[in-house]
Amino acid sequence: MSDADRMPVAGDATEPMSAGWRRDLRRLFGSGAFVVGASVVLFWVGCAIFGRSLVPYDPFADDLMNSLMPPSGAHWFGTDQLGRDVFSRVIVGARDILTVAPLATLLSTILGTALGLTMGYFGGLIDEVLSRLVDAVLALPTVIVALLALTAVGTSTVTVLLVIAFTFAPIIARTVRAAVLSERNLDYVAAAELRRDSRLYILFVEILPNVIPPILVESTVRLGYAIFTVATLSFIGFGIQPPSPDWGLSISSNYGLIGGGFWWTVLFDSGAIASLVIGINLMADGIESALND
């Protein structure tokens, strides 16, 4: 599994913190994969923030006289069933997914880190009980947990966000727990315990900074999967709702037409999703190798 085999990395104790960070950054930007990935992601973030004011057409404006037009000089990516400009919709479509997925990832990172620190540091019964709960959650694919939750409480963006946060938190917790276990018996923790520092202080001030690298890698990987999940849920109608120009949603409302050859209504959105998730994944890969070598 992708998470279990990732080894935790401790900061190199012999050099000062800032020099270590500078070296890691240099390595990061020397990695071709990271630079390519980061550029693609940056492009879509730019579209999400400024897209609305840059696109040639209003992405929500119907033009039924010009529906399903193939790509041309006037409409670079053609138009959809309602005559809306596909190019403008693809650019502006970055917005919702790039709001929901990063927020969900942030929330799951905070939750998962707190949970993982607790499990790794206290061990024993607490660890055992929490581990079983984590196993139970991980026994189901996120999409199915989401279907269950969204059926129960109704479809909304907030539910999507919470479902992703709660299903990803255990995965991050497992990574953090493994990293904490390797820190737990080091001298600085023993010293802090001898000083009778409070447990909260030991957990968050002493141990946390040393387990940041694996958390960083894991949450970048999770961000990719959050986008994967939001796009998938939108595609099956349980995610972002109309009239948003969201990519997954657009594909969902147009894929019935591809038998008729209207490829432009789905292909550009597909490319957008693929490029964004691959970009984030290349970034995660770059961060991991910069921190590990």
Add this chain to the structure above:
Amino acid sequence: MVKRILLALVTLWLLSMLVFAGGRMLPGNVGRAMLGPFADQAAVDVLNREMGTDRPVLVQYGEWISGFVTGDLGNSYAYRAPVAPFLGTALANSAKLSLVAFLMVVPLGIFGGVVAALNRGRAADRIISVTGLSATVVPEFVSGIVLILVFGVWLRWFPISATWPDGAGILTQIYYLILPSIPLVLILFGYIARMARAGMIEALDAEYTRTAILKGLPFPQVIWRHVLRNALLPTISVIATQTVYLIGGLVVIEILFHYQGIGSLIYTAANKKDFPMLQAGVMAVGALFAFATLIADLLYARLNPRIRFGGSE
């Protein structure tokens, strides 16, 4: 061994509570959820009484879970008929689709991992790793759409629906399932190749491999007899645990290719707020995962003489 089975049962029991809570406690009123906000209150009450959803939650859970272990999965709200036959057909269909996907991806993934490991650090390694990693994160419906466009609509090599004509033979069925299984292959290839690569590298660096080479065995024989056997152990457990991710992907693939499997069963049940069907489907997925993990552990122990369950535990 007994401990492993007990742990799997505890996980399933916790899962059953989560599933039940998700399916029944949150909406408050099942009848209202099914009939909608404008339905007559009397009609809602009658429906709740008919389905037994007006009783205390704990009673309902007890009845549901005891029915579950004795094989009575309850009645579907939407079809007013027992859930079990629907679930059986759906699982059989999904098993066919997954089987075709596994038959393609397992040899492919292992081959990719072995090639990458033998070319460690060179271009071939990098290409296989990055391609595998990238394919793993692209949602199934995205690759599915592109495949349908290219091979179904433009080249017309494959049908764009996975539902074969009635009475089709096994070869025709496989033919209909090839296109839908490729997105699943793309998702799994990266994982399997990565585990196979890691296992290979570990085995290649091991002392016994050094010994085998130094005693003059031909290199292919070293790879075949010494390296591969040891390298594939971790890969087997990955393949088994990946089944759960495969099932997640099935939801989307089965919708996209109009195929009646467990994924589309769960999806349809969710859309119709058919909780007994939804719960049975989700529990089946959880049970499959627990079972697959258990099998993975057993296989691992069977193939690795250094692990024996029972003896030392």
